Amino acid sequence: MLFDTHCHLDDEAFSGDVSSVVAAAKAAGVELMLTQGTTISSSLDSIALAEAFSGVYAAVAIHPNCLMEEIPQFGSVDAFLEIFTKMAENPKVRAIGETGLDLYWDDTPLEIQKKFLAAHYELARRTKLPVIIHCRDAEAPLLEVTRADFAANGPVSGVIHSFSGDSEFLAACLALGFHISYSGSVTFTNKKFDALRETVPLVPADKILVETDSPYLAPMPYRGKVKRNSPELVVHTARFLAGERCVPEEKFFEQTTENAKKLFGI
Numbered sequence: 001m002l003f004d005t006h007c008h009l010d011d012e013a014f015s016g017d018v019s020s021v022v023a024a025a026k027a028a029g030v031e032l033m034l035t036q037g038t039t040i041s042s043s044l045d046s047i048a049l050a051e052a053f054s055g056v057y058a059a060v061a062i063h064p065n066c067l068m069e070e071i072p073q074f075g076s077v078d079a080f081l082e083i084f085t086k087m088a089e090n091p092k093v094r095a096i097g098e099t100g101l102d103l104y105w106d107d108t109p110l111e112i113q114k115k116f117l118a119a120h121y122e123l124a125r126r127t128k129l130p131v132i133i134h135c136r137d138a139e140a141p142l143l144e145v146t147r148a149d150f151a152a153n154g155p156v157s158g159v160i161h162s163f164s165g166d167s168e169f170l171a172a173c174l175a176l177g178f179h180i181s182y183s184g185s186v187t188f189t190n191k192k193f194d195a196l197r198e199t200v201p202l203v204p205a206d207k208i209l210v211e212t213d214s215p216y217l218a219p220m221p222y223r224g225k226v227k228r229n230s231p232e233l234v235v236h237t238a239r240f241l242a243g244e245r246c247v248p249e250e251k252f253f254e255q256t257t258e259n260a261k262k263l264f265g266i
């Protein structure tokens, strides 16, 4: 059994098709999925999908790249906390995600991203849920905000999703207590992913998770060959990781599923 800890079932790539996508995942042994929120409406859609399908759970948050479009809907951090605390009362909501920092795109000024990353940590404390962290070209500010926030307010559990860093960033994330989740990008054969692959054997067995980030990042050998990635393909990423860690597939599948169930309280 496998747990796809990060997918976007509300994405238009899955529009009108989610029931067959979920059925195909289950047929491939991917019985559990955590679908992410990226805006207020996407978070509500994620909850609706989680309510509609057994084995599907929801995360709610505002993606750093979506903040500028979302902020006018609530204005203040207090109002943000109120809206999302209410959403998180739904028993199928098992994480605050996805939040984080992104300096690859310039949709949101860094100061606003930092302020709302801290707001999502506060939301995680209030709701007692783990956070799902997106970090793209923003490792130094992510560590800076997180260390300061945890030192002042106490740590929050969570996961660095679609981990893309090197062994130094890995050590810093583990020191903060985070889990590490790999997506299909770890299977990519380009040279620039060598440093990422070198981190795979270094993650403690009880901290590693797997995900698709579907409909994005289809793993090898499907990269560029399918019109969308989907949760069933997490099997290929998990198989690849088991090989890199020299662990029997079945054992690795079981371990990552147990890790995810424990982290998300399932």
Ligand SMILES: [Zn+2]
Pocket: 006, 008, 036, 098, 213
């Ligand atoms: Zn995502």
